[in-house]
Amino acid sequence: MSSAFPRLAVIALLVCGTAAAEARELRVCADPNNRPFSAEDGSGMENKIAELIGEELGAKVRYTWFAQRRGFLRNTLNAGNCDLVPGIPAKMEMLRTTRAYYRSSYMFVRKESTPKIESLDDPALKRMKIGVQLIGKDATNTPPVHALAHRGITQNVRGFMVYGDYESVDPVSPVVEAVASGGIDVAIVWGPQAGYFAAKQKVKLAIDPVPPSGLDGDPPMRFGIAMGVRKSDSDFAAEIDRALAARRADIDAILAAYHVPRFDEPGAQK
Amino acid sequence: MLQKSRWMALLASAPLCALATFSLAQDEAGKPVPPPFAAGPEDGQWTMPAKNVASTRYSDLGEITTDNAKNLKVAFTFSLGYNKGQEAAPLVIDNMMYIVSSYPNVLYALDLTKPGAPLKWKYEPKPAAASQGVACCDVVNRGAAYANGKLFFNTLDDFTIAIDAKTGKEAWRTKMGDINKGETMTMAPLVMKDKVFVGDSGGEMGVRGWAAVLDQNTGNIVWRAYSTGPDSEALIGADFKPFYDSDKGKDLGVSSWPADAWRQGGGTVWGWASYDPDLNLVYYGTANPGPWNADMRPGDNKWTSGIFARDADSGQARWFYQFSPHDIFDHDGVNENILVDIQWKGQSRKVLLHPDRNGYLYMIDRSNGEVLSANAFDYINSSTGVDLKTGRLQYVKEKETKPNEVVRDICPAPPGAKDWQPTSFSPKTGLLYIPHNHLCMDMEEVEVGYIEGTPYVGANVHMKPGPGGHRGAVSAFDFMAGKEVWSVKENFPAWSGALATGGNVVFYGTMEGWFKALDAKTGALLWQFKTGSGIISQPTTYKGPDGKQYLAVLSGVGGWAGAIVSGQLDKRDGTSALGFVNAMKDLPDVTTPGGELYVFSLP
Numbered sequence: 103m104s105s106a107f108p109r110l111a112v113i114a115l116l117v118c119g120t121a122a123a124e125a126r127e128l129r130v131c132a133d134p135n136n137r138p139f140s141a142e143d144g145s146g147m148e149n150k151i152a153e154l155i156g157e158e159l160g161a162k163v164r165y166t167w168f169a170q171r172r173g174f175l176r177n178t179l180n181a182g183n184c185d186l187v188p189g190i191p192a193k194m195e196m197l198r199t200t201r202a203y204y205r206s207s208y209m210f211v212r213k214e215s216t217p218k219i220e221s222l223d224d225p226a227l228k229r230m231k232i233g234v235q236l237i238g239k240d241a242t243n244t245p246p247v248h249a250l251a252h253r254g255i256t257q258n259v260r261g262f263m264v265y266g267d268y269e270s271v272d273p274v275s276p277v278v279e280a281v282a283s284g285g286i287d288v289a290i291v292w293g294p295q296a297g298y299f300a301a302k303q304k305v306k307l308a309i310d311p312v313p314p315s316g317l318d319g320d321p322p323m324r325f326g327i328a329m330g331v332r333k334s335d336s337d338f339a340a341e342i343d344r345a346l347a348a349r350r351a352d353i354d355a356i357l358a359a360y361h362v363p364r365f366d367e368p369g370a371q372k
Numbered sequence: 373m374l375q376k377s378r379w380m381a382l383l384a385s386a387p388l389c390a391l392a393t394f395s396l397a398q399d400e401a402g403k404p405v406p407p408p409f410a411a412g413p414e415d416g417q418w419t420m421p422a423k424n425v426a427s428t429r430y431s432d433l434g435e436i437t438t439d440n441a442k443n444l445k446v447a448f449t450f451s452l453g454y455n456k457g458q459e460a461a462p463l464v465i466d467n468m469m470y471i472v473s474s475y476p477n478v479l480y481a482l483d484l485t486k487p488g489a490p491l492k493w494k495y496e497p498k499p500a501a502a503s504q505g506v507a508c509c510d511v512v513n514r515g516a517a518y519a520n521g522k523l524f525f526n527t528l529d530d531f532t533i534a535i536d537a538k539t540g541k542e543a544w545r546t547k548m549g550d551i552n553k554g555e556t557m558t559m560a561p562l563v564m565k566d567k568v569f570v571g572d573s574g575g576e577m578g579v580r581g582w583a584a585v586l587d588q589n590t591g592n593i594v595w596r597a598y599s600t601g602p603d604s605e606a607l608i609g610a611d612f613k614p615f616y617d618s619d620k621g622k623d624l625g626v627s628s629w630p631a632d633a634w635r636q637g638g639g640t641v642w643g644w645a646s647y648d649p650d651l652n653l654v655y656y657g658t659a660n661p662g663p664w665n666a667d668m669r670p671g672d673n674k675w676t677s678g679i680f681a682r683d684a685d686s687g688q689a690r691w692f693y694q695f696s697p698h699d700i701f702d703h704d705g706v707n708e709n710i711l712v713d714i715q716w717k718g719q720s721r722k723v724l725l726h727p728d729r730n731g732y733l734y735m736i737d738r739s740n741g742e743v744l745s746a747n748a749f750d751y752i753n754s755s756t757g758v759d760l761k762t763g764r765l766q767y768v769k770e771k772e773t774k775p776n777e778v779v780r781d782i783c784p785a786p787p788g789a790k791d792w793q794p795t796s797f798s799p800k801t802g803l804l805y806i807p808h809n810h811l812c813m814d815m816e817e818v819e820v821g822y823i824e825g826t827p828y829v830g831a832n833v834h835m836k837p838g839p840g841g842h843r844g845a846v847s848a849f850d851f852m853a854g855k856e857v858w859s860v861k862e863n864f865p866a867w868s869g870a871l872a873t874g875g876n877v878v879f880y881g882t883m884e885g886w887f888k889a890l891d892a893k894t895g896a897l898l899w900q901f902k903t904g905s906g907i908i909s910q911p912t913t914y915k916g917p918d919g920k921q922y923l924a925v926l927s928g929v930g931g932w933a934g935a936i937v938s939g940q941l942d943k944r945d946g947t948s949a950l951g952f953v954n955a956m957k958d959l960p961d962v963t964t965p966g967g968e969l970y971v972f973s974l975p
Contacts, residue, residue, distance in 0.1 A: 174823075241815060251665060261636060261663070265578065266824075268551075292825070294825070
């Protein structure tokens with residue numbers, strides 16, 4: 103009987119040791135219904151990228167699912183329920199961001215048969231039915247909304263809430279689907295959403311970048327996208343930066359597979 | 373500094389000149405009176421949040437007076453079990469008290485006949501958890517209303533529910549909206565005859581606002597009127613006779629917007645409604661236009677930021693008036709409408725009094741929508757007044773907000789000179805008691821935000837205290853003379869309702885947690901009690917089974933103003949809670965979340 107004790111202890115130690123090795127978790131904050139970015143079934147591009155980061159860190163990815171609306175960061179990352187937000191504009195103030203791992207642009211989405219729109223000052227825009235993504239009110243909206251208003255283009259603009267109908271699959275998709283169905287002539291949509299949903303339509307759609315304009319007071323159309331951590335987690339941010347650099351090629355492949363239009367600045371990610 | 377001292381001098385002189393007017397009003401025959409349907413003998417109950425359909429929030433109970441209020445003591449307390457902002461009014465019917473908590477909207481029934489008022493039953497509607505993520509500004513609920521044996525209230529996930537007041541059993545529940553499309557409900561219903569009036573919240577989420585009326589017995593929807601869109605859906609027909617030309621015309625709910633923008637034009641109905649049974653008209657305000665930025669929606673954006681008078685039975689609009697045509701400041705028109713009868717220039721007029729977000733106290737003929745007067749009750753620099761000929765608010769061009777441009781010192785700020793916190797009218801003094809804000813804002817630098825995977829830009833709203841450095845006040849206002857009589861400054865916005873009583877005492881709560889009693893005539897502080905958390909609710913009063921007068925109020929900070937505490941927002945992010953956090957950074961230093969009923973009486 104007495105000899106059983108040390109053996110048990112050894113087993114216990116082994117078990118604990120294994121548990122500790124497995125214990126590292128990469129706790130990711132994500133929206134369960136927001137493709138192409140994230141989805142509860144793991145089918146979003148940020149889900150795939152989070153898996154890569156998990157591999158690099160030797161950690162198992164675990165999600166805190168929460169609709170990415172007002173209060174998202176407060177209820178997830180900043181409540182301590184998770185540690186990493188895989189997609190966030192670089193230098194956003196409410197949290198600490200890594201270096202941008204891609205940079206995209208707002209895009210014109212049109213049928214291939216529709217003539218290309220060169221810029222926001224293209225006279226054709228005054229005649230076309232234009233779909234835009236809406237966020238909220240007055241001073242808070244997507245850059246194309248401000249830019250069009252700035253040009254007095256209002257009568258032919260149709261809004262699509264970025265929140266969509268949350269009960270539907272892919273709440274953001276209607277703005278692109280409306281181009282395919284002919285409900286609107288052109289949509290101005292954030293790059294990753296434009297690329298992903300345009301590729302899904304039965305009708306052939308073309309996407310072209312909205313060029314940064316020379317008009318004074320126009321908002322930017324291109325944004326670098328990084329990963330976000332809590333402001334206090336500087337070491338963790340550095341670790342994520344290293345993982346992003348190490349898996350650069352794999353991440354590029356994922357972004358390409360999701361048709362993300364890229365407008366990276368030369369040398370920015372080296 | 374120069375400017376500041378000038379303002380202070382102005383504020384200091386206001387009470388003096390106003391006091392003189394007050395005594396005049398008292399002496400005049402024909403001082404304002406509540407309409408006959410709200411003037412009956414005091415029953416000692418409190419059956420609906422605003423006390424009656426005229427929304428006077430006045431009780432004739434007079435045991436507690438200016439002399440003895442200093443002796444008030446806690447009679448009993450009750451914990452609501454939830455710590456988000458508590459905005460509801462405790463109701464008292466047949467010696468029972470009823471309270472609705474903030475999300476998850478539990479309805480409690482307390483037995484006032486037993487010592488300590490123990491819980492008799494509770495009803496848990498179990499709203500969908502996801503509704504919390506949709507609500508714009510804390511998960512508040514403004515309470516229940518009672519009629520014909522039932523209690524009616526709304527849940528955050530868009531149900532209107534009827535409960536048997538005796539048993540606590542659900543009589544019916546009707547789904548009124550869809551949280552997946554951004555709709556929530558926070559308002560207290562209005563009961564009128566055999567009907568219940570309700571409306572929606574969520575203008576920033578692309579919701580098209582509506583008001584609806586349900587049958588008290590069945591929960592069936594009798595009518596629903598949209599705040600934007602074609603006349604057929606806004607229930608505008610042959611009976612519609614607005615007073616001002618800018619409200620006349622066909623389908624203005626479509627033509628005063630760019631094509632199709634009305635489909636998600638906001639104009640939600642989340643505030644207060646009143647009812648005149650003699651005219652059979654229901655009055656309610658519509659919220660700000662959304663979710664478009666102002667430059668994208670040229671036009672008046674009917675029928676947002678205004679007030680409708682509708683036939684209670686058919687829903688058909690009788691008149692409409694727009695407080696803020698083409699609103700650019702988030703100035704919802706949903707504040708309370710207090711119905712009183714007055715003598716005006718030698719004539720009897722049935723009026724409603726509406727202290728708006730835009731800072732003016734409107735006196736409107738409630739039979740036809742004519743604005744008789746519109747006087748500022750707080751500091752305003754974003755407009756110069758209301759043109760009574762056209763009814764138009766006169767905006768100041770330099771204070772208009774524009775993306776990518778810095779505009780400083782815009783007053784009032786988005787929550788307005790006054791938000792939802794309801795006013796009280798005392799027929800004894802003839803005065804309104806207006807709890808309000810005193811906030812200005814800067815529109816600042818463009819910054820990137822991110823929502824649903826979509827980067828956005830915009831100016832940041834930074835709210836700050838108004839001139840003088842305080843953020844709120846409770847003002848006694850002589851609406852006949854158009855003048856303030858007295859005003860008590862509060863460090864934080866006065867975000868609770870006011871209650872006036874027959875003892876000439878005015879009660880309200882502060883965001884620090886003080887429950888205060890003021891002399892209705894002078895504004896002198898008679899008594900105060902520090903509750904556990906900030907007060908943003910609606911105090912009520914009633915006669916207990918022992919014949920004594922009691923006061924009831926919920927303590928529990930939150931709401932839009934208090935979200936920094938109840939939502940534990942990061943004070944470094946001054947733009948959160950839509951820019952309100954910047955003005956409320958010190959609130960967490962003086963109060964913590966709570967959810968508790970306090971009841972007071974004389975020993």
